Each structure stands twice: as structure tokens, then as C-alpha cells.
Amino acid sequence: MLGQGGSVTSIRDFDRDEIVNVLAVAGKMEAGDHYGLLQGKVLAIMFLEPSTRTRLSFASAMMKLGGQVLDFGDVEHSSFKKGESLSDAIRIVAGYCDVIALRHPWEGAARLAAQIAGRPVINAGDGANQHPTQTFLDLYTIQKVCGRIDGLTVGFVGDLKYGRTVHSLATALSRFDCRQVFVSPPSLSVPQGLLKELEEAGVEHEQSEDLRGLLSSLDILYCTRIQQERFADSMEYERVKGAYRIGPRLLAECGVKDGLRIMHPLPRLDELSPALDETPFAVYFEQARNGVPVRQAILAMVLGKV
């Protein structure tokens, strides 16, 4: 179980019970005021790649628990950019703080950092690999808006090839009894490795290009951005984008469940119509808010305060 001194580098390290435990602590964080729990503790925010939401939500989580934040600021102006090795930088920063939130373009950076820091390291994104606090907040949101995780059908739509949030969430959901549906153009479909992993875990899953045909079976629709850079041909980009644009009309035409909830890691482009924002389907802003209690829980757990 995640506890004092533990690091959070990859969702892969968490089995079902451990995930459930983190979500339960996050629930307690959200339900009450825990100011003072991390008094005297310092979180170092060491981001060597741009981020606004993750950085602010880590800072907010620490402040809400009465802890202090040491933010290394913009990478461009920090000495870490000037060829200092990651290992050296981590050892030095570890001396200034009690816990480190690290975002780094090298994949596996957080795992390495956790081995040498002598302090808990929380992975806030390592290149295209992992972003476990995002996965925890996604799971927390699903549980909160559906009241459970088991028994749900979760559909992923958009760029399923490069979207790391999708890969991590699919891995995490494989620890639960969920049906998973992947909707994307063939050029952006989920990696074979992930499908194989789901097969080995005995997860019921389906792959399709056809969003309309699948919408009515979903409890959760997890959308991701389709980026133009992924397409050589801009006509093809426009076509794909149009086919996966979600708005109130499409939902009505497809006869979706009343309980359908739509998530998105944000920021969105035009894959989600703003006309959805005020409907009960939209939970993406709530999802973003849930980053705070989830990060409060993880900070408190690795600092041994829960």
C-alpha cells in the first residue's frame, strides 16, 4: 500500500486494492478540511516541461493541507537546462524539500529520480510514458459520477495511439470489471501492446471506427484531442475531426444513456461542443477540479500523514 516514503511513478505499480485505497483517501480529502495536515512540509515542483494545470493543482493541493511549495519555475531560466544531469539535480533538490513532483521529457525519469532521491517522488508526466496522478483523478471522477467503477462500459475516442492518458487509464481500468471500447481512425488506433495486455488481463474490449454505432452502450465517454500534427494530409485531418466531434445533437440522435458522462483531460479543441458544457453529460471541468483532492491524498500518503 502507498505509504510514507513511497513514490508514485506509474499506475502499473498499483493493483486494484491500492487504487481503491487512494481513491478513498481522496474522497476524505474532498469531504473535509484538512488544513495543517502537511504543515512544515515542503513540496518541490520541478517541471522541465511546460504545464499549467498540473503544476497549479499540485501547488493548490499542498497549500490546502498547510504545506509549502518550492517551484523551480520556468525551465528556460533554471540551471537544470544547462546540462546538469538529472541525477545531480534530483539529489540537490531532494535536500531542499520533503517530496518532489517531477515532470520531465525523458521517459522513466521519475522512476530513476525515485531511486536516488531518498524522498518520495511523484511523477507529474515523463514524456509519452506515464502521468499517474492524471489517471487517479480520472478514476476518481468515474467513481464519483457513476458511483462505481465495476460494471461500466468505458469508451475512448480520439487519438488513442499517442494519448498517454488513454493508455494509463485503460491499464488501470483493467484491474476492474469494465468493458472497454476504443473508437478512432485506423491511423490513431490503440497500440497492439495495450490490446494484448487487456487480452491477457481478460478484459472485455472492442475496437471500432464508428462512434455512432457505439455511443448508446457507453456509461463513460473519454474524449481526447486529435492533433493536426498527426496527419500528413489536412483534408484527412478535417474529415476525422468532423467524424468524432461530439455535441448535443449527436448524443440525441444516437440515443445515449441518460447516465452517460463525458470526460476529457483538457485542454480541448473543437472535439467537444461548448453546447455540452451546461448539460449533465459534461463532467470534464469537475474532472479537472478532482485533481486537487487526488493530489492532496497522494501527498499526504507519501508523507505518512494518513
Next chain:
Amino acid sequence: MGGEPPSEELSVAAIRNGTVIDHIQNEATFKVAEILRLDGAGEIVLVAMNLPSQRVGKKGIVKIEGRELTAQEADKIALIAPEATLNIIKNFRVVEKRRVELPTKVEGIVRCFNPSCVTNQQSVNTCFEVLSTSPPTLRCVYCERVMSGGDIILK
């Protein structure tokens, strides 16, 4: 029987004491020899290829006089020739025979094929979880990428 190819015993010379690596997939034969750094060593080495084999089509055999393999060498062989067998020879007799076998973790001997992996950016001892042994499939403990077959590059 006149048209039959000669048996292996006849086609490949005998050694007194040492190791015979048998059932090497034909194409991997020279890689096995390379792993063992046999060219620089003083030991007598016999390398044979294109031998008929029921198990792996055509096979290679590498024989080394006078020594056994280190655990690391055996792991490397398991990665490139997962079907290979190791025969320990004492006084011209096979006294021990076993399949090469990958441990559950492979440390230090493989390079990660992902250029963005932290292990390719600074000096870190690589470490891979073994997902399957034949064909060998590895997951990098750092970047979590899965590699098999030709993606597996020995250091």
C-alpha cells in the same frame, strides 16, 4: 545410408572439458560467438553452422574448450537464441545439460530501443522485466516500452 549427411559428432570435433552450446538458431550462431568474446580469448573455440536440426530447422553449435559460461553470458544467449541448450563437458562426456533460461529481470545487458528513455540519456544501468522467454519479450522498467525480436539490442 551412403547419402546421409554425417552425424554432428563426426562433423564437429570433440572437446575434453568445456561447454557446448547446442540448438542455436542458425542465424544467431555468430552472435553467440560474439557474446562470448571468443575471438580475443585464448581458449579453443569451434563454431559450426547449417547443421540439420529437428527442433530449430538449421542450427549452429559453439564449443569452447576449458570453461563454463558466466550467468551474464547465459542470459545474453537466452535473449538471442532462446532455444539453445548448454552442455557441460567433462572428460569428453556430457555431464550436465540444460536449456538457457531468462531470469525474471534482465539487468545491464540490453540497451533500451526507445531513444527518449532515461537510460539512453544518462548513464543508468538498464533493467527489463521479462514478459515472455521465447520469443524473448522485455519491458523496460524505466520507460515501460515493450520490445521483442530485433528490437532487443545487446549492450
